[in-house]
Amino acid sequence: MKRLLARPRLPRPRLRPAAAVLTAVAALLLPLTATQSAHAATTTCDPQGTISAGDYTIQANEWNSTAQQCVTYNGATAWSLDTANFGLPTSGAPATYPSIYKGCHWGACTPNSGLPIQISRLGSATSSWSTTQVGSGAYDVAYDLWINSTPTTTGQPDGTEIMIWLNSRGGVQPFGGKTGTSSAAGHNWDVWTGNQTSWKIISYVLQGGATSVNGLDVKALIDDAVGRGSVNTAHYLIDAEAGFEVWQGGQGLGTNSFSFSASTGGGNTGGDTQAPSVPGTPTVSGTTASSVSLAWAPSTDNVGVTGYDVYRGGQLAGSVTGTSFTDTGLSASTAYAYTVKAHDAAGNVSAASPAVTATTASGGGNPPPGGGCSATYAVSNDWGSGFTANVTVTSGGSPIHGWTVGWTYPGGQKITNAWNATVTQSGASVTAANASYNGSLGASASTSFGFQGTGSGAVPTLTCTAS
Incomplete structure (x- = not known):
């Protein structure tokens, strides 16, 4: 499961079976409009197998069952669950969450995702999703948005998990309990909240259900979660997934098309449209076997620079308010390239600084065992x-x-x-x-x-x- 494959999702047992199954709303059903490109079908039956789909990754993500599951990629962003016959009780955790994602899932990052983005600087986030659903079994049809306290993590995110349920059947319910309703993003939702050991969960369940959404305003739902105290605006949106949590059955579920995009900005209400100047070329102020320390000359701005984003190999490594940063958790004797961007309070972002390459120190051989x-x-x-x-x-x-x-x-x-x-x-x-x-x-x-x-x-x- 290492080797940059998606890690298993931690379980979220549904503590109470639902009294009724959500049904599709005809007004929300959308025909598939995107033409799928010709593509030879690719199938994985590996429980933790992944398939690249351009700027997205499809993941089998079977983490709570040993029954065979096979996921087939049909081109563009279309995929289907072709082998699945699960039989778990709905009072516990699901067997699997086959899904498509953009961003960084347990350290496995897709190209050109635009993520991570700090919630306070999130200007827009929209998604369209067309699904094929089946009339038997027990499953949900849900987005899973992961928010973390830092820009990257290779383990369980520690901020908030936002689930957006388009539909479900078989008596399954979100984690936690129903705590309210919302009309965010132009739809009516039941809102469920709960806390896991190290992260919060908030779920938006579409009243009436649907098989498709077009141009869903995901940021409006994130903003709603912020208003309910479930999301810290200093945290980062790192990953957006869409798939099916399956307890029973599952064969025939699929995605016809999927898109997700997010960007910074959009919060500029004071008329400031001028980006800060380019930061100075970063210099390497120190290295260890697992860290690199950087410093750079500050940017200037017509109103004021509020912080800097440091990128390692094109991926955000961290954000600081000053002009120095230490990147940790690196591999020994490895070269890393860094650039820096400045941002202001209006969300304007500078161009990237010139890059600097730093090489971590040697690990110095194997340390003696018995560290305790x-x-x-x-x-x-x-x-x-x-x-x-x-x-x-x-x-x-x-x-x-x-x-x-x-x-x-x-x-x-x-x-x-x-x-x-x-x-x-x-x-x-x-x-x-x-x-x-x-x-x-x-x-x-x-x-x-x-x-x-x-x-x-x-x-x-x-x-x-x-x-």
Whole structure:
């Protein structure tokens, strides 16, 4: 799953079955107008397989089932779920979320996405989506927008997950509880909110349902979420996905066409249209095996510069208000190219500075083993008969190359599936070992894994052993 493939989605169990299924609204149904380009069909049956679709990526994203699923790409942005016969109860997490996305999903980024964008600087975000839905099974038809506190992340985003449900059937409901209604973006929505362990979830469920939307004002929904306290405007929109969470059935679901675009600006109400001057060429003020420090001469502006965006290889690495920045989490002995853009309070953005290339220092060989580690256990959801939980593993003062976490359940809990670790259980005793991609941790670094189980989610005492 490393190797720049999309990571599994963390589960969001639906705690209450719906009383009725959303039905399609004829006024919102839109015919497919985009002509699909000729393309030889490409199919993946890998649970975490991905297929490139130009500026988009199609992901199989089967994370909570071992049943076979096959996704076929038919050209342009069209794809279908050709093999699927899931059979999970709707009271728990879905089996899969096959979807198409633009942006950066768990560190896997699409080209020319325009993302990430800080919410306070989001000028517009629109999308059109035409779907094929089937009359059996249990599933939702939903966007998934991920918002993170920093411009990039290779793990679980820690800000807000915004879901936009166009339709559903089979009695499934969003995570959390219904807390209101909204008329944002010119449609009527039921609004559901809830909190996971490290991020918020807000879902907009289209009243009446639909199979297609055209020019949906996604920014209006984001603004609505900001107004409800679910989104921090200092955070970043990093990823926009659209697909099907499937509990039961699923074969025949598909996307006929999809588009998503987002841009900065649009918030300029004071008449300021002048962009700041180009920042000075950044200079490298220091490097380590995992970081690069930069500094640059400031920009000028007719009103005032409010901050700078630093780009690494064309992707936003971070935003600062001053004229220096340290980029962390890099690979040793690797060259990185950086540019800087300035922005003002009206959303005007300068041209990019000239680029500078920095090479990180050598890693200096393998550090000795035995740096030590600790682990913390947190229940993210508990619905009586089942639960989901996350464990965070943190290295000590020295790097480690692998880890094993153990615990004993006090009340007969049984783990049914897990992600980001190999988890085994014998009676009440559980052992979790790192996956191939998250065993090596730098000093005082962290990673996490999660799982779903039966029984109540009581918190056990953990042990952590490093190698």
